[in-house]
Amino acid sequence: MSHPTLAQDFVDNKPRAQWHDKALWFVREKRDRMAASVPEWEDLRSHASAIKMHTMSQLPTYLEMFEAKAKALGVHVHWAADGDEHNRIIHDILQKHNAKKVVKSKSMLTEECHLNPFLEKNGYEVVDTDLGERIVQLREETPSHIVLPAIHIKKEEVGECFHKHLGTEKGASDPKYLTEAARGHLRERFCSADAGITGVNFAIAETGGFVVCTNEGNADLGVSLPKLHIACMGLEKVIPRASDLAVFLRLLARSATGQPITTYSSHFHGPREGSELHIILVDNGRSGILAKPEFRRSLGCIRCGACMNTCPVYRRSGGHSYESTVPGPIGSILTPLRTPEQHSTLPFACTLCGSCTDVCPVKIDLHHQLLAMRGFLDRKKLLGMSKKMSMKFLSGLLSSTWMFTTAGSAARTALRWMPRFAIYNPLNGWGKQRELPEPPKKSFREQYADNNKNSGRPS
Amino acid sequence: MKVALFIPCYVDQFYPQVGMATVKLLDHFGVQHEFPKAQTCCGQPMANSGCMPEARPLALKYVDVFKGYDYIVAPSGSCVSMVRNHYESFFTEEDHAANEVRKRTYELSEFLVNVLNVTEIKGRFESTVGIHQSCHGLRELRLGPSSETMKPRKSLMANLLASIDGISFSKLQRIDECCGFGGTFAVAEEAVSCMMGEDRVNDHLAAGTKVLTAGDMSCLMHLEGIIRRRKHDIKVMHFAEILAEALTSPVAV
Numbered sequence: 023m024s025h026p027t028l029a030q031d032f033v034d035n036k037p038r039a040q041w042h043d044k045a046l047w048f049v050r051e052k053r054d055r056m057a058a059s060v061p062e063w064e065d066l067r068s069h070a071s072a073i074k075m076h077t078m079s080q081l082p083t084y085l086e087m088f089e090a091k092a093k094a095l096g097v098h099v100h101w102a103a104d105g106d107e108h109n110r111i112i113h114d115i116l117q118k119h120n121a122k123k124v125v126k127s128k129s130m131l132t133e134e135c136h137l138n139p140f141l142e143k144n145g146y147e148v149v150d151t152d153l154g155e156r157i158v159q160l161r162e163e164t165p166s167h168i169v170l171p172a173i174h175i176k177k178e179e180v181g182e183c184f185h186k187h188l189g190t191e192k193g194a195s196d197p198k199y200l201t202e203a204a205r206g207h208l209r210e211r212f213c214s215a216d217a218g219i220t221g222v223n224f225a226i227a228e229t230g231g232f233v234v235c236t237n238e239g240n241a242d243l244g245v246s247l248p249k250l251h252i253a254c255m256g257l258e259k260v261i262p263r264a265s266d267l268a269v270f271l272r273l274l275a276r277s278a279t280g281q282p283i284t285t286y287s288s289h290f291h292g293p294r295e296g297s298e299l300h301i302i303l304v305d306n307g308r309s310g311i312l313a314k315p316e317f318r319r320s321l322g323c324i325r326c327g328a329c330m331n332t333c334p335v336y337r338r339s340g341g342h343s344y345e346s347t348v349p350g351p352i353g354s355i356l357t358p359l360r361t362p363e364q365h366s367t368l369p370f371a372c373t374l375c376g377s378c379t380d381v382c383p384v385k386i387d388l389h390h391q392l393l394a395m396r397g398f399l400d401r402k403k404l405l406g407m408s409k410k411m412s413m414k415f416l417s418g419l420l421s422s423t424w425m426f427t428t429a430g431s432a433a434r435t436a437l438r439w440m441p442r443f444a445i446y447n448p449l450n451g452w453g454k455q456r457e458l459p460e461p462p463k464k465s466f467r468e469q470y471a472d473n474n475k476n477s478g479r480p481s
Numbered sequence: 482m483k484v485a486l487f488i489p490c491y492v493d494q495f496y497p498q499v500g501m502a503t504v505k506l507l508d509h510f511g512v513q514h515e516f517p518k519a520q521t522c523c524g525q526p527m528a529n530s531g532c533m534p535e536a537r538p539l540a541l542k543y544v545d546v547f548k549g550y551d552y553i554v555a556p557s558g559s560c561v562s563m564v565r566n567h568y569e570s571f572f573t574e575e576d577h578a579a580n581e582v583r584k585r586t587y588e589l590s591e592f593l594v595n596v597l598n599v600t601e602i603k604g605r606f607e608s609t610v611g612i613h614q615s616c617h618g619l620r621e622l623r624l625g626p627s628s629e630t631m632k633p634r635k636s637l638m639a640n641l642l643a644s645i646d647g648i649s650f651s652k653l654q655r656i657d658e659c660c661g662f663g664g665t666f667a668v669a670e671e672a673v674s675c676m677m678g679e680d681r682v683n684d685h686l687a688a689g690t691k692v693l694t695a696g697d698m699s700c701l702m703h704l705e706g707i708i709r710r711r712k713h714d715i716k717v718m719h720f721a722e723i724l725a726e727a728l729t730s731p732v733a734v
């Protein structure tokens with residue numbers, strides 16, 4: 023389906039769309055207050071952007087450095103070209119350990135690789151341990167936001183879901199009560215898990231260690247109890263130095279949720295005694311993006327979600343309308359790069375307002391990339407016939423001054439004389455909820471000439 | 482000083498009063514101007530649709546029409562941003578004419594404040610004005626501070642308006658959220674576009690806006706469309722119209 027169709031469905035439930043908009047705007051405002059409390063905020067952003075750009079310019083070097091250092095710490099390092107290979111590697115590791123029950127903390131990469139359905143198909147029990155992710159998992163949905171996976175769900179609906187799956191009281195919707203129930207439920211899973219899977223927020227080339235940021239501590243618990251930890255990361259997650267964390271950790275939580283820092287920023291440097299640590303480095307299209315200079319900066323994304331919270335379209339169309347693991351502005355760049363045919367409407371789900379660019383902690387020029395993405399789709403002949411033809415027509419019309427003024431005057435006359443029902447016909451997308459401008463008798467160029475004539479100036 | 486007026490295509494055809502207000506302002510400040518008649522459109526509708534080959538002839542035409550002028554002034558942040566920030570793929574870096582024309586194209590408030598050094602408008606305008614910050618003026622041309630960035634900037638349009646006697650401003654909940662026009666977006670994503678516009682209008686209604694103003698007529702065309710359909714009591718004026726009208730009611734000494 024296309025974004026406009028799904029967005030229309032979302033907007034059709036106006037109160038819900040308004041509620042969704044407000045919930046995310048609230049997060050955006052929290053972010054604003056937090057950002058404003060850091061006097062060097064804009065410098066931090068520039069710094070973060072420079073580190074990312076530098077890293078991307080020498081990605082292979084830093085990745086190899088990371089691999090060598092991680093191996094020296096006793097980590098098993100794997101490379102996966104795509105999602106399938108990533109999933110197979112995990113399957114192999116789990117098999118070797120005879121692990122059947124897996125707990126997983128939030129990782130957009132594993133979502134991107136569709137790890138859950140793959141593991142379930144192969145007979146594993148996978149439990150998402152992030153509260154929001156667990157909710158969407160129980161509802162058999164996908165996350166609608168990368169930081170707030172269940173932002174589209176109301177607490178009453180969570181209550182219903184927990185009543186059905188966790189046996190909470192019918193009709194209960196008190197967040198504290200529901201969270202307690204989830205904690206109890208998850209605790210059992212943590213205790214019986216054979217393996218813990220996590221994502222990676224930052225992998226440090228200099229040390230071979232990595233950092234996972236969560237607010238619930240579920241990543242720590244999930245990898246501290248079982249004897250096997252598998253960490254999955256996209257190639258772009260590497261940063262050169264440990265000291266660079268000082269930049270990114272300050273930006274990440276402030277941008278994401280308006281907190282000074284994530285509640286847990288867990289550092290992993292090699293396996294615990296008596297257990298195994300595996301890291302899977304996944305490409306899945308990333309090297310292709312690296313090879314495209316106009317889109318390279320999108321790889322700097324630290325997945326804070328701020329561009330979603332601020333996007334006026336995302337807030338009013340919901341994450342699922344993007345049909346993409348990463349929705350919103352950054353998703354509308356990353357996803358069509360990978361699957362342009364299926365996602366050709368995403369770069370157009372945007373007014374080019376530029377709010378995302380200004381909010382992004384690593385200063386990705388999101389709205390310019392969204393514009394460039396439209397050109398990319400045009401070159402791939404994926405704009406759709408009607409759009410392309412109307413632009414060809416318009417270009418021809420506007421190229422000739424005479425045709426333009428004649429058409430303009432004809433349109434104004436028509437609008438003045440045509441009956442209302444003919445103008446506001448079902449084909450007029452503009453006029454469904456809006457009036458057209460009231461057509462003036464004379465255009466500006468005519469009035470300007472009149473004005474000059476009256477004042478004796480040459481026109 | 483040789484000044485050319487660049488009046489965006491839809492303003493020329495549908496909002497001539499905005500062009501005439503611009504003329505009045507330039508006249509008032511003693512600026513001689515011309516309207517090069519061959520002009521049509523900067524190419525933005527095509528470029529924003531990704532149709533660069535279709536936008537190209539219009540970019541070439543724009544440079545051809547406006548070369549040789551000291552300044553090119555337009556009452557539109559969006560079209561100026563197109564020329565200044567998005568023309569690079571149409572010309573080589575050494576193209577002198579294109580470089581000059583792009584550099585010399587100014588949005589009206591920029592021209593008034595940064596070139597003519599206008600700091601105040603001596604006149605009266607008694608109403609509660611709600612300012613809509615058009616995105617391209619704000620985040621492409623940086624004509625004011627965007628709420629996302631933590632960098633202090635002055636808002637050229639707001640400062641000019643604030644210097645008028647009798648004017649007051651409504652206080653919005655969301656000071657610079659997009660109106661939802663977005664060119665072809667307005668029709669391609671009609672549902673979201675109209676909800677965005679409606680939300681902006683509601684914010685202005687709640688804040689007591691009597692006159693809604695902006696630097697771009699495209700945003701106002703969309704918002705006015707909603708306001709008129711819903712028969713709200715809000716008048717829509719480009720900021721040039723407010724400035725020009727204020728000048729006609731001089732301050733009592």
Ligand code: SF4
Binds near residue numbers: 327385
């Ligand atoms: S693109 Fe920027 S704002 Fe959006 S999620 Fe990534 S880092 Fe955050």
